[in-house]
Amino acid sequence: MFYHKNSTFHPTTFFLIGIPGLEKIQTWISLSFCTVYLMALMGNVTIILVIKTEQTLREPMFYFLAILSTIDLALSTTSVPRMLGIFWFDAHEINFGACVTQMFLIHTFTGMEAEVLMAMAFDRYVAICAPLHYTTILTARVLVGITTCIVFRPVLFILPMVYLIYRLPFCQANVITHSYCEHMGIAKLSCGNIRINGIYGLFVVSLFLLNLVLIVISYVYILRAVFRLPSEEARIKALSTCGSHIGVLCVFYIPSVFSFLTHRFGQNIPHYIHILIANLYLVLPPSLNPIIYGVRTKQIRERVLRVLIKK
Numbered sequence: 001m002f003y004h005k006n007s008t009f010h011p012t013t014f015f016l017i018g019i020p021g022l023e024k025i026q027t028w029i030s031l032s033f034c035t036v037y038l039m040a041l042m043g044n045v046t047i048i049l050v051i052k053t054e055q056t057l058r059e060p061m062f063y064f065l066a067i068l069s070t071i072d073l074a075l076s077t078t079s080v081p082r083m084l085g086i087f088w089f090d091a092h093e094i095n096f097g098a099c100v101t102q103m104f105l106i107h108t109f110t111g112m113e114a115e116v117l118m119a120m121a122f123d124r125y126v127a128i129c130a131p132l133h134y135t136t137i138l139t140a141r142v143l144v145g146i147t148t149c150i151v152f153r154p155v156l157f158i159l160p161m162v163y164l165i166y167r168l169p170f171c172q173a174n175v176i177t178h179s180y181c182e183h184m185g186i187a188k189l190s191c192g193n194i195r196i197n198g199i200y201g202l203f204v205v206s207l208f209l210l211n212l213v214l215i216v217i218s219y220v221y222i223l224r225a226v227f228r229l230p231s232e233e234a235r236i237k238a239l240s241t242c243g244s245h246i247g248v249l250c251v252f253y254i255p256s257v258f259s260f261l262t263h264r265f266g267q268n269i270p271h272y273i274h275i276l277i278a279n280l281y282l283v284l285p286p287s288l289n290p291i292i293y294g295v296r297t298k299q300i301r302e303r304v305l306r307v308l309i310k311k
Helices: 023-053 060-089 096-129 131-137 140-166 183-187 195-226 232-265 271-296 298-310
Strands: 013-016 093-095
Touching (some): 013 096, 096 183, 140 183, 140 195, 232 271, 271 298
Antiparallel strands (some): 013 093
């Protein structure tokens, strides 16, 4: 335990409840989560291997897709095995440092996913609205710069949360009514003033939502350009490509925005629904993204089918 001068301390461990109110059916919920997690592992590994081995898939779109699959693997692996430990083995206790580490990783990877989705929207905007300048705009140097932003911007914004948690005094409460560690879930256990934590959390979420606004603006321009294409075949092809991206955006942003709004303003919504949604936005996108792209992206679909047919 880490004691402070005012006799408060950081608890040695936290106790993660899981999904409060659904203890009797958590075994069935865990089976669903396990199945979805295995789908995420298999799907994202397949996407990464296909893009790595197929020499024709060297466009920036596939480069960003490989980054997205890598982030999805990391995000789901950071959260799901810990949840399954709670559901199957009653492994409710988590070390204070491990809890803060999980909080940092989950928020960071979520931020990275939002960044890469914005990068993919920019890629589609250039490809459809300025196709003649595509190769001159999205050069290798630009891709390195975008990748740097994808990785380091979330890290820089989430690192202060670690400090804000460590500065808080904790008295006796150590029970987190959740199945994983997240910033405000930990902060609310403190017996100190968490106003700064709340303000900074809102600031980070506002940046997260700003990405969504920029993505929506990009797709407004993209769709306007698509419907101006002279060829119906070109319009269908462009809409098909954009459809994959829009599907991924919906899968990621709808549960995450719902979870955020419920956390702040949904006091009348049952707590177990909030926790379920919060779990889903960490589990569903990693499992559905490979399916969406596998079904809707012709090059990836054909490559996977060739491998399966050979086997």
